Each structure stands twice: as structure tokens, then as C-alpha cells.
Amino acid sequence: MFNNSTILVTGGTGSWGIELIQQLLNFHPKKIIIYSRNENSQVELKRKINNDRLLFFIGDIRDKEALLAATKNVDFTFHLAALKHVPICEENPLESIKTNILGTQNVIDASIENNVKKVIYVSTDKAANPANIYGMTKSLGEKLIIGANIKKASTQFLCVRGGNVLGSSGSVLPLFQKQISELGEIHITDKEMIRYFISPKEAILNLLKATRISQGGEIFIMNMDAFKIIDLAEVLIQHSGRKDIKIKEIGARPGEKLKEVLIADTERGSTFILDDDLFIIAPYLKESSLAPLTEKAPPLLTKDGIRKMLEKGNFI
Numbered sequence: 001m002f003n004n005s006t007i008l009v010t011g012g013t014g015s016w017g018i019e020l021i022q023q024l025l026n027f028h029p030k031k032i033i034i035y036s037r038n039e040n041s042q043v044e045l046k047r048k049i050n051n052d053r054l055l056f057f058i059g060d061i062r063d064k065e066a067l068l069a070a071t072k073n074v075d076f077t078f079h080l081a082a083l084k085h086v087p088i089c090e091e092n093p094l095e096s097i098k099t100n101i102l103g104t105q106n107v108i109d110a111s112i113e114n115n116v117k118k119v120i121y122v123s124t125d126k127a128a129n130p131a132n133i134y135g136m137t138k139s140l141g142e143k144l145i146i147g148a149n150i151k152k153a154s155t156q157f158l159c160v161r162g163g164n165v166l167g168s169s170g171s172v173l174p175l176f177q178k179q180i181s182e183l184g185e186i187h188i189t190d191k192e193m194i195r196y197f198i199s200p201k202e203a204i205l206n207l208l209k210a211t212r213i214s215q216g217g218e219i220f221i222m223n224m225d226a227f228k229i230i231d232l233a234e235v236l237i238q239h240s241g242r243k244d245i246k247i248k249e250i251g252a253r254p255g256e257k258l259k260e261v262l263i264a265d266t267e268r269g270s271t272f273i274l275d276d277d278l279f280i281i282a283p284y285l286k287e288s289s290l291a292p293l294t295e296k297a298p299p300l301l302t303k304d305g306i307r308k309m310l311e312k313g314n315f316i
Contacts, residue, residue: 001212002027008074008116009034010061010107011081013041015168016122018048019200020078023208025051033057035070036081061103067110076211077119079107079145082138084124085170089134090255100137104144112153120211121145123161123219125196128264132255142219149217156216160207163196163224163260166313172229173315176236185246186233193252194259194300196224199313206277218282221262221271225309227301235306239316261297268293 002024009017012034021032031053036042037060046056059066061081071077082100083089089096104121111119123142126135148157167173172195179186198206203222210220230247237245252258263271267281272290274280279293301309310316 002029002076004028004030005075006030006073007032008070008077010036010077010079012036012078013038013045014080015165015171015200016080016162016203017078018045019204020080020207021045021049021054023201023204025049025053029053031055033070033074035059035061035067061106062098064106064110067106068113071110071114071116074111074114075117077107077111077116078207079104079119079121082141084134086126086132086134086255087253089137090132090253093133096133096137100134101140101144104141108144108148108157112148112151112155116155118156118158118211118214118216119145119148120207120214121157121159122207123159125161125163125224125260125262127161128261128267131257134255146217146219156214158210158214158216159219160210161219161221161262162203162207163198163222163262165203166197166199166309167315168200172232173236173310176233180236180240180242180245184242184244185248186237187248187250188230188233189250189252189256190258191228191230191249192258193229193256194226195229196226196260196262197309198222198224199309201313202277210278215282215284217284218280219267220274221279221281223277223279223298224262225301225305226298227306231301231303232306235303235310236316239307239310263293268296 007029013036033055035057042056057070083096124138127139130136130139142159145157176186206222271279271281271293
């Protein structure tokens with residue numbers, strides 16, 4: 001599918017973007033354009049992945065003219081760029097709207113104008129029953145993407161809703177590991193906090209699978225493991241071998257939910273099980289032979305399950 005194609009990745013220097021680029025290179029694309037606004041991140045990525053098929057484009061998704069130039073002769077656009085940290089988005093709602101909503105509309109318009117074959121929007125579980133600015137903007141981004149299919153353009157649009165990626169920059173795993181080594185304690189916002197996690201490799205495999213099978217207009221939802229954050233902390237403490245590490249509860253941050261959900265209440269009746277990896281919401285599945293999703297939530301991983309997940313991903 002991607003052989004000899006031109007691929008644009010917005011936000012391509014982030015954790016998702018790097019793993020995506022590495023996997024896409026195995027499909028022998030003609031070129032991959034990494035579109036982001038951070039010069040230093042692009043330089044670091046170029047040093048990390050030295051490949052002639054990678055092209056680097058400095059630009060912001062708020063800049064439609066830059067996106068029009070970047071999407072010229074592009075076959076596939078993977079839209080990853082976003083403001084994603086919940087506290088930052090809470091403190092800067094207008095900036096979040098400009099990037100996550102207006103920027104997404106710019107990606108849509110530029111892709112339609114340049115006849116991109118498929119646009120793949122990477123969303124988040126926080127878009128389901130959103131309780132914070134980040135989740136709200138990503139939920140609206142999903143609606144913009146799905147709505148773009150109604151325009152009957154030659155471009156197909158789809159959403160892939162993921163969750164927390166283990167080890168991604170700024171995420172809880174490297175934060176806890178740093179706190180163990182530097183502070184001798186781990187800061188937990190709330191001991192009842194539950195989150196969904198997936199490894200970078202598995203997230204991108206599912207993303208590419210959804211891209212291949214999409215007909216346009218779907219929301220694919222990754223079937224991820226969930227566990228209590230405090231259990232993750234205790235596994236990391238045990239792995240460190242230190243007996244002096246304490247866990248300090250500091251209270252939930254503004255906009256944080258105790259428990260995320262993969263699927264909104266209003267979506268549950270139209271969600272089907274595609275396979276072990278993906279659920280799907282799609283307009284053409286009204287009379288689907290696929291099994292409807294009936295379980296409200298998966299069972300939580302035990303500490304042993306968390307440990308195996310970390311070991312499989314080479315995080316411990």
C-alpha cells in the first residue's frame with residue numbers, strides 16, 4: 001500500500017511519529033515528509049534516522065499555506081500534531097483550539113485541495129466523554145475528520161483513537177523512573193487513577209492496519225490494557241530494588257478524570273469488535289455481521305501483567 005508512495009507526517013518528531021516513520025520505512029515509500037515546528041527535534045531525528053527518503057519541513061499546522069505546500073503530491077497524511085498535555089491545554093484553551101481544531105481543519109482543507117488519498121487522524125481516549133480542554137479539542141477534531149468525508153472529495157478520512165503510549169516523552173513511565181532516581185519518591189495524583197496503555201510498536205501496527213482496511217469515515221479504537229497508576233508505581237519501585245522509595249499522593253490536576261474510557265456512552269451502541277486489536281465505529285456497519293461491543297470495560301491488568309508489559313517493551 002505504501003510502496004513508492006509519498007507520506008506526510010504532521011508532528012512527526014514526537015514519540016508516535018518516530019515509531020511510525022521507522023515502521024513506514026519498511027514498506028519502501030518514495031519519501032516521508034516530517035512536518036513539525038521544532039527545528040531541534042528535526043535535527044535530532046535526522047541524526048537518529050539517517051535515511052535519504054526522509055524530508056524535513058519546518059511548519060505549523062496553524063499555517064494553511066505551509067500545509068498546502070507540504071501536502072503537494074502527497075498520497076497519505078498521518079495527522080499527529082497536537083497540543084496534548086492536559087495541564088498545558090487547561091491553562092491555554094485558546095491556543096489548544098488554534099492547534100487541535102483549527103489546525104486539523106487546515107490539514108483537511110490542504111489534503112482535499114491537493115487530492116491526498118487518505119488522511120489518518122490520530123486521536124486519544126480522552127476524546128471519549130471529554131472532561132478537559134485537550135479531550136474536547138480532540139473530540140471536535142474527530143468530528144471534523146469524519147465530517148470531511150461528507151464532502152464527497154476523492155480524499156478518504158479516518159480516525160484512530162489510541163491511549164497512553166508507554167515511554168513516550170513526558171508520560172508517566174519515564175516520569176516515575178526519573179522520580180525514583182532523583183527524588184527517592186513517586187508522586188501519584190490519585191491512588192484510584194486508572195489509565196489505558198499500549199506499547200509504541202503495537203500502537204503503530206494498529207494504526208497502519210486501520211489505514212489499510214479503512215474505506216473512509218470510520219473511527220477505529222485500539223483495544224488497550226488498563227491498570228491502576230499506583231500499581232505501575234509499585235512495580236517500578238520493586239524493579240528498582242530500593243526499599244526507601246515512598247509514594248506521595250498529590251491530588252488530581254485540573255481536568256483529569258479518575259478513569260478514562262475508550263468509547264463514549266453515546267458511541268457504545270454503534271461500536272463493533274473488528275478483531276483482538278481494534279474496535280470500529282463506521283456508518284456502513286449499521287447491519288454489520290461483526291459482533292457488537294458489549295463489555296463496558298476490560299479487566300484491569302495485575303501487577304504481574306504490568307511487569308510483563310514493561311519487560312516486553314524493554315522498559316525494565
